[in-house]
Amino acid sequence: MMRTFRGGLLIGLAVAVLVAVLATIYEFYDTRTLKRTVRRGEVLCGVNKGLPGFSIPDDKGNWSGFDVDFCRAVAAAIFNDPGKAKFVPLDASERFKELQSRKVDILSRNSTWSMKRELDYDLYFPAVAYYDGAGFMLPRSRNKETSLDLTGSKVCVQSGTTTALNVADYFRVNNMKYDEMKFDKLDDVVKAYDTGKCDTLSADVSQLYALRLNLSKPGDNMILPDMISKEPLAPVVRQRDDDWMMIVKWTLYAMINAEELGVTSENIDEALKSKKPEVMRLVGTEGNYGEQLGLTKDWAARIIRHVGNYGEMYDRNIGEKSKLKIPRGMNQLWNAGGVQYAPPMR
Amino acid sequence: MTDFRRLTGIFMAAMGMILSAPQAFAQQPDRGDEPGLIADDGYQLDPEWQKQVVYYRTTEPPGTIIVSTAERHLYLVQPGGRAIRYGIGVGRDGFQWQGLVTITNKKEWPDWTPPAEMIQRQPYLPRFMAGGPGNPLGARAMYLGTTVYRIHGTNRPDTIGTKVSSGCFRLVNNDVADLYDRVPVGTKVIIRQKPEL
Numbered sequence: 256m257m258r259t260f261r262g263g264l265l266i267g268l269a270v271a272v273l274v275a276v277l278a279t280i281y282e283f284y285d286t287r288t289l290k291r292t293v294r295r296g297e298v299l300c301g302v303n304k305g306l307p308g309f310s311i312p313d314d315k316g317n318w319s320g321f322d323v324d325f326c327r328a329v330a331a332a333i334f335n336d337p338g339k340a341k342f343v344p345l346d347a348s349e350r351f352k353e354l355q356s357r358k359v360d361i362l363s364r365n366s367t368w369s370m371k372r373e374l375d376y377d378l379y380f381p382a383v384a385y386y387d388g389a390g391f392m393l394p395r396s397r398n399k400e401t402s403l404d405l406t407g408s409k410v411c412v413q414s415g416t417t418t419a420l421n422v423a424d425y426f427r428v429n430n431m432k433y434d435e436m437k438f439d440k441l442d443d444v445v446k447a448y449d450t451g452k453c454d455t456l457s458a459d460v461s462q463l464y465a466l467r468l469n470l471s472k473p474g475d476n477m478i479l480p481d482m483i484s485k486e487p488l489a490p491v492v493r494q495r496d497d498d499w500m501m502i503v504k505w506t507l508y509a510m511i512n513a514e515e516l517g518v519t520s521e522n523i524d525e526a527l528k529s530k531k532p533e534v535m536r537l538v539g540t541e542g543n544y545g546e547q548l549g550l551t552k553d554w555a556a557r558i559i560r561h562v563g564n565y566g567e568m569y570d571r572n573i574g575e576k577s578k579l580k581i582p583r584g585m586n587q588l589w590n591a592g593g594v595q596y597a598p599p600m601r
Numbered sequence: 602m603t604d605f606r607r608l609t610g611i612f613m614a615a616m617g618m619i620l621s622a623p624q625a626f627a628q629q630p631d632r633g634d635e636p637g638l639i640a641d642d643g644y645q646l647d648p649e650w651q652k653q654v655v656y657y658r659t660t661e662p663p664g665t666i667i668v669s670t671a672e673r674h675l676y677l678v679q680p681g682g683r684a685i686r687y688g689i690g691v692g693r694d695g696f697q698w699q700g701l702v703t704i705t706n707k708k709e710w711p712d713w714t715p716p717a718e719m720i721q722r723q724p725y726l727p728r729f730m731a732g733g734p735g736n737p738l739g740a741r742a743m744y745l746g747t748t749v750y751r752i753h754g755t756n757r758p759d760t761i762g763t764k765v766s767s768g769c770f771r772l773v774n775n776d777v778a779d780l781y782d783r784v785p786v787g788t789k790v791i792i793r794q795k796p797e798l
Contacts, residue, residue, distance in 0.1 A: 400654050401681065474648075480656040480683050517796035529798045575649040582686070584656040591669060591793070592657040592676065592684065 288360050288492070288499035289333070289549055297339045300326035301359035304344040307465045308573040308581075309365050318342045321572040322363040324562050325384055325490060329361060329506050331561040332554045351376040354491060361503060362491035365461075373494075380489035381504035385573075386585040386594060388482030389421045390460040392467060395477045397454070402481040406431035411444050411453035413437070421484040422457050445469065459486055464579045480584060502548055509555040511597035512537055513564035515588055520563040523556060536600050544600065555600075565595065635757055636713075636727055637735045640774055644758040650688025652776050657684030666704075666752075666788060668770055670697050671795035673762050675752070675770060677783060685783075687776045690760045692768040699794040702746030704786050708732075711742040716749045719767050740774040741781040745790060752790075753777060 285291065292298050302310040302322055310320040327337035343359050354362045355376055366372075367387075368380035391402050391410075399405065402425070410426075412419045414437035426433045436453050438444045448456040449470050458466065463478045470476055490507070492500050513519070516534050518526040526538050535541035538559075539552035548554065562568060569586060570576045587593025650673070657676055661667065667676040667684075670691045676684040691697060710732035720726055730736050739754020752770045754777040755761070761773055772780065 401683075477653070480654050482656075515796070517798060522798060526798050531798065534798055580648050582653070582655045585658075589658075591672075592655075592659060592667075594658060 286493070286496055288496050289502060292333060292360055292499075296334075297341045298326060298330045298333065298361065299359045300329075300340050300342050301345045301350055301354060301362040301364055302326070302342045303364045304346070306365060307468075308461070308577060308579045310342075310363075312342075312344075319572070321385065321568060322365060324568045324572060325507065326361060326363045328510060328558045328562040328568075329503060331557045332502065332506050332509075332550055335551075335557045335561075337561040351378060351491070354378060354493065357493075360492075360499070364491075365488050366491055368487045368489040372491075377494045378491050379494050379500055380487075380491050381500050382507045382597075383487040383489050383595075384507055385461070385488040386482075387459050387461050387486040387488050388585075389418045389457055389484040389486070390463055390482050391455045391457050391479045392448070392463045392476055393455040393479070395475050399479065402479050402483060403429060403431070405433070405455060407433065408455050409434045409436055409453040411436045411438070411448045411456045413441050413444050413458070414439055416458075417484070418457050418459065425483040441466075460584075461573065461579075461581060464573075464581045468578060480582075482585070498549055502550065505544075505548065505555075505600075506558060507565075508597035509537065509558055509600070510562070510565040510568065511588070511595055512600055513555070513559050514566040515590070515597070518559055518564060519567060520559055520561070523560045526559075527556060533600075542601075634723070634726065634737045636730055636737055638756050639734045640739065640754075640756040640758060642774075644773070646688055646758065646761055646773065650761045652685065652687050652779065654679070654683055655686045656682060657686075658682050659684075661789070661791065664784065664788060666784065666790040668752075668790065668792045670699070670793060673764075675772065675780075677780060687772050687780060688761045690755065690757075690762065690766055690771040691764050692766050693764050696766065696768045697764070697794055698750070698768055699792045702748065702790050702792070704743045704752075704784060704788040704790060705746055706744035707781060707786055708742045708744075709781075710736070710740060711738045711751075711753070712736070713738050718749075722767075739771070739777060741777045743781065743784070743788075752780070 305311045308320055310318060310322040312318050323342065326340045330340035331337045345353050345364060350362055350364055350366065351372065353359060368383065373379060391405060393399060410422055410433050412422055412435060419437065436447060438447060444456060445466055447453055460478060460482060467473050467476055490503055492503055516537060518534060518537060526534055527540060529535060532541065538556040539545050539554065543552065545552045545554040569583065573579045573581045574583065583593055585594050587595065589596040657678065659678055661678050663678050663680045665678045667678065673689055673691055675687045675689045678684050712732045713730040713736050715726045720728065735756055737756055739756060742751045742753040744751055750768045754774040755771040758773045760771065
């Protein structure tokens with residue numbers, strides 16, 4: 256009698272241990288990010304520690320920015336609550352490894368999409384969120400309209416950056432002479448430009464708009480519309496997790512399509528009553544795309560309601576309604592002067 | 602001579618406004634048109650509405666004007682994937698339109714004869730006002746096709762970026778003069794609207 260009881264206890268214990276071990280292994284090896292995210296109840300977003308307009312915390316720890324809002328959009332699609340996005344600040348050097356080791360679900364951290372990065376780290380950049388590139392800032396009084404007019408200029412640039420290489424290439428292929436003034440620290444580059452030691456400053460255009468804010472007379476300086484290199488900034492996910500990749504990709508495309516169709520956070524309720532097939536498919540009153548993604552019918556409506564369409568996200572953080580005031584430029588929709596183009600949702 | 606015309610215009614406008622003031626306030630006062638007010642040349646536009654060269658990809662040839670009503674911007678297409686962008690004021694809700702037209706006429710310091718429909722809606726407006734700094738059409742006007750609409754200047758630079766007009770597109774006087782010198786009669790003008798739900 257005693258033996259059977261002890262035996263039963265042992266078997267029970269063994270089963271319990273086995274279940275615990277299996278659960279741990281499952282948790283560790285289950286690579287399906289959507290399931291992990293839902294179980295956890297939040298999306299872990301790897302973001303920049305502090306980049307004005309893109310991702311920056313205030314003194315109370317509230318994050319804001321374009322990259323931050325994109326991650327909130329993913330959280331809104333899954334949980335109908337943008338507050339379910341948790342932000343994990345990551346350094347540039349560690350960001351891809353941290354994503355690989357599943358410390359975060361998604362990287363939304365002004366990262367340039369390149370072939371090498373996808374191959375080296377087994378990662379995937381689902382879609383371009385922001386087209387950036389190296390450009391030039393110069394005093395308005397110089398009255399230039401294109402970077403091809405910059406021949407003979409003294410160019411201030413940070414040493415060791417791809418910008419320095421791009422500037423060298425650009426002036427060489429266009430047979431233009433220039434003097435390069437390199438500085439190790441970005442602060443010194445800006446100071447040299449602000450005190451008139453060089454005629455123009457080169458950096459990524461999004462960065463130029465941020466740097467301009469700190470000049471002694473921001474309004475006296477302009478940024479040329481040309482970009483001399485390709486820096487497509489995109490969210491990043493792990494390879495071989497297609498369900499998750501699809502959610503991230505179509506979150507961005509839903510926001511771009513919403514702007515194209517004129518659906519905003521302000522008129523979303525009206526849009527839910529629309530009889531236009533394209534609008535109906537977007538907001539989920541027709542079709543079952545949401546369910547096919549593993550979400551709900553109204554996944555895109557949730558995104559638009561809580562975060563807005565692409566243009567709203569742009570204007571609020573980096574565009575005309577923000578401090579940076581970066582013109583839409585290449586990031587304008589394809590039918591309004593830019594190259595932002597989302598595949599149709601049908 | 603010009604000064605006399607201007608004075609007459611201002612006088613007529615002022616009389617018109619005084620005579621029609623009670624009706625004007627009974628109706629919805631139109632903050633977009635203020636005949637007689639002299640434009641403040643020192644007015645600083647927000648950066649969003651200041652003239653600037655921007656990246657602009659289009660299949661339309663250089664020299665084409667593209668008006669984006671929703672954005673409140675007017676683009677003059679330039680070679681090399683760029684455009685000169687101006688801030689504009691556009692029509693109120695219900696007074697916006699879209700389509701393809703050409704510039705059919707150009708006038709400096711145009712006189713203003715508000716069209717009959719406008720008088721009907723806003724009876725307090727003058728029937729005629731001579732060109733000058735107090736004229737709501739501002740420094741220049743470009744006629745759009747056979748419509749009653751114009752691209753014109755303004756004596757209310759603070760209305761740039763808003764939707765207040767009866768369907769015209771207004772720029773600040775410096776900008777409209779700049780645009781005027783760049784576009785000939787016959788220029789293609791495309792007016793784009795926000796999509797409908």
